[in-house]
Amino acid sequence: EQGLILSLQFTAFDIYGSYSCGYGHLTITDGDGTTLMEKSCGSSLPPNITSTSSVVKLVFSTDDIDTRPGWSVRWSAVTPGECQQHAGWPAWSMNPPLVDYGFFALKVDDMPKGR
Numbered sequence: 001e002q003g004l005i006l007s008l009q010f011t012a013f014d015i016y017g018s019y020s021c022g023y024g025h026l027t028i029t030d031g032d033g034t035t036l037m038e039k040s041c042g043s044s045l046p047p048n049i050t051s052t053s054s055v056v057k058l059v060f061s062t063d064d065i066d067t068r069p070g071w072s073v074r075w076s077a078v079t080p081g082e083c084q085q086h087a088g089w090p091a092w093s094m095n096p097p098l099v100d101y102g103f104f105a106l107k108v109d110d111m112p113k114g115r
Contacts, residue, residue, distance in 0.1 A: 003079070003080070004054060004077040004078065004079060004080075005050060005051045005052060005053065005054060005077070005078055005079075005080050006050070006051040006053075006054065006055075006056045006075055006076070006077060006078070007048065007049070007050050007051075007075065007076050007077075007078045008028070008048065008049040008050075008051075008056065008073050008074070008075045009048050009073065009074045009075075010045050010046050010048075010071065010072065010073050010074075011072045011073065011074055012045075012069065012070070012071055012072040013026075013040075013042075013043065013044065013045050013046055013071045013072075014042075014043045014068040014069045014070065014071070015040070015041040015042065015043075015062065015068055015070065015071060016041060016062070016065075016066045016067070016068050017041040017042035017043065018041065021039045021040065021041035021042075023041070023062070023063050023065060023066060024041055024060075024061060024062035024063060024068075025039040025040055025041045025060075025061055025062075026039075026040050026041075026058060026059070026060050026061075026071060027039050027040070027058070027059045028049060028056060028057065028058050028059075029056070029057045029059075030051045030052055030053050030055070030056060030057075031051065031053035031054065031055030031056065031057070032052070032053055034052070036049050036051065036056065037049060043068075050078070052080075054077075056075075058073075
C-alpha cells in the first residue's frame with residue numbers, strides 16, 4: 001500500500017559477540033540507505049525499529065567457528081505516526097550456521113493481500 005512504512009520487533013537475538021562483532025553481525029538499513037541498526041551482535045534484544053520508507057534491508061554475516069541460535073524478527077506495515085498495523089508476515093529468522101552471509105529485503109509490496 002502507498003504511504004506505509006515498516007515496523008520490526010525482534011523476538012530473539014543471539015549472535016556470537018565480540019568487541020567489534022567481527023565473527024557475526026546483523027545490520028539493518030532503510031530503503032534510502034540510512035542505517036537503522038549498526039553492526040550488532042551479542043544476546044541483547046535490539047530495540048524496535050521503524051523505517052521511513054517501504055523497504056528495509058537486513059544484512060547478516062557469520063562464520064562457522066562458534067554458533068549461536070541466531071535471530072528472529074516480526075515485521076508489519078504501519079501508517080507513519082500511528083500504531084495501526086496492516087498486513088505483515090509473522091516472523092523471519094536466521095539460525096547459523098545455515099548461511100555465512102545473507103541479504104534480505106523486506107518490502108511493503110511483498111506483504112500478503114487481504115490480511
